[in-house]
Each structure stands twice: as C-alpha cells, then as structure tokens.
Amino acid sequence: MEPTQIAEILDRPLSRELLARDLCRLAYVAKDGTPRAVPIAFTWNGSQIVMCTTKNAPKLPALRHNPAVALTIDTEVHPPKILLIRGRVELDVVDGIPEEYLQMNGSYEMTPEQRVEWEAEVRSLYDGMVRVVMTPTWAKLIDFETTLPSAVEELVRERAERQSA
Numbered sequence: 001m002e003p004t005q006i007a008e009i010l011d012r013p014l015s016r017e018l019l020a021r022d023l024c025r026l027a028y029v030a031k032d033g034t035p036r037a038v039p040i041a042f043t044w045n046g047s048q049i050v051m052c053t054t055k056n057a058p059k060l061p062a063l064r065h066n067p068a069v070a071l072t073i074d075t076e077v078h079p080p081k082i083l084l085i086r087g088r089v090e091l092d093v094v095d096g097i098p099e100e101y102l103q104m105n106g107s108y109e110m111t112p113e114q115r116v117e118w119e120a121e122v123r124s125l126y127d128g129m130v131r132v133v134m135t136p137t138w139a140k141l142i143d144f145e146t147t148l149p150s151a152v153e154e155l156v157r158e159r160a161e162r163q164s165a
Contacts, residue, residue, distance in 0.1 A: 001138045009139040010044075010085075018073045018083040018141075019044035022104070026051065026132075027070040030062045040132075042071075043104040049085070051132040052101040055093060060130060063089055069134060079144035086138040092131040097122055101129060 009015060027037040038059065042051045049071065053059065063069070067088045074082040102119065110118060141147055148156065 006136050006139045009141050010136065012141060014081055014143055015083055015139075015141050018075075018081060019049075021073055024049070024051075024071045024073045026059075027072070028059060028062055028068070029066050030059075031065060036062070037072075041101075041104040042073075043100045045100075047135070049087075049134040049136070050098075050100045050104075051134070052098050052104070052129045053132060054126065055128055055130055057130065060091065063091060063132065067091075071134065080142075081144075082142040084140045084142070085134070085136050087134045087136045089132050089134045092133060093128060094131055095128045097126055098129055098131050100131065 010019065022041055023039050024042050025037050026040045027035065030036045036059065040051045040053070042049050044050075067090070069087060069089050071085045071087075072082065073085075074080050101122075142149055
C-alpha cells in the first residue's frame with residue numbers, strides 16, 4: 001500500500017475517532033512461533049502509533065525477533081466500526097515514564113484524585129519503559145456502510161452478478 005493511501009484512510013473522520021480510543025489489540029508472533037493478540041493502550045501521534053510496556057514484557061523478545069505486527073481498533077456496537085492496521089515496530093527503551101504513556105491513560109474515567117494516585121503509583125513502580133512505535137504500512141477501515149470486509153465485498157459482488165444474469 002502506498003503511504004498516501006494509508007494517510008487517506010487514517011485521516012478519515014471515523015479513523016480519527018477510532019485512533020482516539022484507549023485500547024487496541026496488538027497481534028504478533030511469539031518466540032515459540034504461535035500467534036498472540038494482546039490488548040494494549042496506545043496513542044496516535046499523526047504518523048505512528050505509540051504503545052508503552054514494561055522493560056520485562058514477554059512480547060519484547062518476540063518483537064525484536066519479528067517486528068511485523070497487526071493492530072485492531074474497534075467499537076462494541078452494531079454494526080462495529082473497525083480499523084485494521086499493519087506495520088513494523090521499533091522498540092525504544094527509555095528512562096522514566098514516557099509522556100505518551102501518561103497521555104494514553106488520560107481518557108480512563110478517573111477523578112482528579114485517582115489520577116494523582118495512579119500517576120504516583122506508576123512513577124514509583126517503573127524506572128523505565130519501552131516505547132513500542134509502529135509505523136503503518138497498510139490500513140483498512142470497515143464501517144459496514146461504505147466499506148466491508150473483503151470477503152463480504154466479494155459475496156456482494158457475486159450476488160449482484162447472479163441477480164443480473
């Protein structure tokens with residue numbers, strides 16, 4: 001997919017809405033060769049998706065070995081709105097708490113007092129984190145109104161051909 005195509009998809013109003021959500025599902029291949037899909041908080045900086053994790057997270061050796069990943073960001077309503085993104089990640093070990101981590105956890109419902117307690121706990125627990133930075137190389141937005149999963153698009157096309165024959 002061309003970068004301009006990816007940018008066009010990710011700049012659609014519905015995509016921007018999904019990219020503002022709290023959680024995505026990160027899919028990758030574990031070191032033992034089996035698939036994994038894990039929920040993880042994220043933030044979109046306009047060109048990359050940034051996730052943060054502990055320095056001892058089990059996913060890190062797998063991502064170092066194979067940085068190809070897929071993300072799903074979706075809604076819990078019918079019809080679902082789904083943003084699928086594929087890309088590669090780069091791992092950036094940082095001291096302290098990355099600002100993105102604090103931002104991505106900013107939309108959870110917390111009172112100001114809870115937020116202060118949460119941030120103090122985070123700062124006391126982590127001496128550093130790993131920024132998992134994903135650059136999109138492919139994207140698809142599915143809204144079940146203007147776009148469908150490719151297999152369903154094929155079925156719709158086949159039905160139209162049968163009906164016009």
